[in-house]
Amino acid sequence: MISNTTIPRMKHLFSFLFILFAFSLSAQDVNLDEGKALFRNNCASCHNKSMKDDMTGPALGGVEERWESQELLYAWIRNSQAVIATGDPYAVGLYNEWNKSVMTAFPNLTDGEIASVLGYIDGVYKGTYGGAVAGAAGGAAMDDADDSKESGLSTPFFIVLFLILGILAVALARIISNLNRMAQIKEGATPSQVATIKDILTSKGVIGFVVFVAVIIGGFATVNNAISLGRQQGYAPDQPIKFSHALHAGQQQINCQYCHDGARRSKHSVIPATNTCMNCHKAIKKGSEHGTAELSKIYASIGYDPTTDKYIEDYDEMSNEEIKPIFVKYAKETFLKDKASEPRYANSESKLERDASKEAEEQWENIEKSLMNPSKESVSGAIEWVRIHNLPDHVYFNHAQHVTVGKLACQTCHGPVEKMEVVQQYAPLSMGWCINCHRQTEVQFASNEYYDQYETYHKELKAGKRENVTVEDIGGLECQKCHY
Numbered sequence: 001m002i003s004n005t006t007i008p009r010m011k012h013l014f015s016f017l018f019i020l021f022a023f024s025l026s027a028q029d030v031n032l033d034e035g036k037a038l039f040r041n042n043c044a045s046c047h048n049k050s051m052k053d054d055m056t057g058p059a060l061g062g063v064e065e066r067w068e069s070q071e072l073l074y075a076w077i078r079n080s081q082a083v084i085a086t087g088d089p090y091a092v093g094l095y096n097e098w099n100k101s102v103m104t105a106f107p108n109l110t111d112g113e114i115a116s117v118l119g120y121i122d123g124v125y126k127g128t129y130g131g132a133v134a135g136a137a138g139g140a141a142m143d144d145a146d147d148s149k150e151s152g153l154s155t156p157f158f159i160v161l162f163l164i165l166g167i168l169a170v171a172l173a174r175i176i177s178n179l180n181r182m183a184q185i186k187e188g189a190t191p192s193q194v195a196t197i198k199d200i201l202t203s204k205g206v207i208g209f210v211v212f213v214a215v216i217i218g219g220f221a222t223v224n225n226a227i228s229l230g231r232q233q234g235y236a237p238d239q240p241i242k243f244s245h246a247l248h249a250g251q252q253q254i255n256c257q258y259c260h261d262g263a264r265r266s267k268h269s270v271i272p273a274t275n276t277c278m279n280c281h282k283a284i285k286k287g288s289e290h291g292t293a294e295l296s297k298i299y300a301s302i303g304y305d306p307t308t309d310k311y312i313e314d315y316d317e318m319s320n321e322e323i324k325p326i327f328v329k330y331a332k333e334t335f336l337k338d339k340a341s342e343p344r345y346a347n348s349e350s351k352l353e354r355d356a357s358k359e360a361e362e363q364w365e366n367i368e369k370s371l372m373n374p375s376k377e378s379v380s381g382a383i384e385w386v387r388i389h390n391l392p393d394h395v396y397f398n399h400a401q402h403v404t405v406g407k408l409a410c411q412t413c414h415g416p417v418e419k420m421e422v423v424q425q426y427a428p429l430s431m432g433w434c435i436n437c438h439r440q441t442e443v444q445f446a447s448n449e450y451y452d453q454y455e456t457y458h459k460e461l462k463a464g465k466r467e468n469v470t471v472e473d474i475g476g477l478e479c480q481k482c483h484y
Contacts, residue, residue: 035120061125236424250418331360438476
């Protein structure tokens with residue numbers, strides 16, 4: 001016997017299952033792969049991926065244990081300056097310990113996303129993420145672990161759950177249809193035809209729901225991909241010359257602005273002219289790692305004969321066939337001089353000669369490969385470096401404004417270049433990233449004539465009415481500052 005309340009109850013159960021399914025998709029457990037992606041896109045620019053070593057920011061391993069509560073840690077991640085403003089002792093101490101470096105705010109991260117990032121950090125730190133062995137050098141093994149492995153619930157789980165709920169929904173729809181038919185028979189009405197699976201799947205309700213889900217998923221994918229369009233954080237292309245910033249800016253401590261001298265006086269930081277390289281490499285003719293192979297490319301591009309220590313006259317009018325003997329001779333003579341005393345050549349001058357000739361030819365081939373392209377048929381001429389950082393055409397950015405006026409260190413945007421063997425794009429360079437920086441970065445008013453016109457702010461600072469002035473306060477969020 002079917003009561004009048006049976007059918008409504010079944011409908012409520014049916015609705016509850018769909019709600020349960022939707023909730024299961026939104027209330028996922030910690031997703032370590034998602035945490036890894038979020039860490040790389042947001043945290044890796046300042047924090048070491050080993051989780052054990054300091055970088056621009058402190059090592060993150062064990063970070064959850066260092067905070068008084070999860071709520072406070074989550075608040076710090078979303079807006080560190082707001083937590084510091086509350087006077088929390090640990091937050092203030094951390095801020096001062098790291099020379100008052102302002103941490104980028106991430107106000108849009110959900111609790112689930114933060115939990116995923118922290119779970120990934122903990123997994124790498126303890127060596128459990130992806131089955132990596134704890135104590136792997138520099139965290140490399142953990143970083144290269146199989147991306148498909150994670151703890152907790154995974155994507156396949158939700159696919160299976162979706163299929164189970166889908167089958168259950170169809171079964172319940174059949175039951176409801178049969179119950180409705182039985183109720184109609186009981187009441188003496190003409191029973192409706194039993195709905196088949198095809199009828200259920202092609203009903204307006206199911207089609208409408210499928211279209212709704214498709215629109216939501218399609219919209220999310222479109223927006224998500226549009227946000228990522230043109231971004232190339234981590235981009236590290238091969239350059240025509242294997243130039244090591246770790247050697248020049250790190251070991252040799254050459255100031256960034258010695259080579260990129262435009263950063264202090266113009267919109268562009270400028271690509272160093274070959275003449276800048278020659279300031280040092282007229283004297284330093286052998287590299288510590290590549291010998292003459294890479295430096296010969298500089299000489300070949302500018303027309304400098306390292307054998308005679310003179311610039312070659314009318315070099316730009318010479319063909320590659322005329323240029324080749326100069327650098328083949330230099331490479332061969334250098335090889336003979338450096339290798340003649342090695343034991344393997346002690347009783348074999350012919351082998352030394354063959355190897356020297358082979359090395360010289362290989363170096364020349366590499367020079368042609370690096371300095372020539374379909375639009376450049378000669379090795380002479382400017383070195384065509386591959387551009388790494390490239391903002392959209394509708395964005396205005398001025399290096400001098402940030403370097404000279406704002407007194408920002410190059411590493412603020414470009415990361416620890418002095419540690420990079422191959423330079424990569426360190427920051428996302430997105431609009432949100434720039435805006436967050438403008439909101440948080442304090443303007444250096446002291447002894448800076450550029451800001452003398454802001455009399456009100458100077459008076460408020462002296463009177464103690466204002467603790468600081470940020471870029472936002474002086475118009476750093478006005479649209480026309482970057483888009484005009």
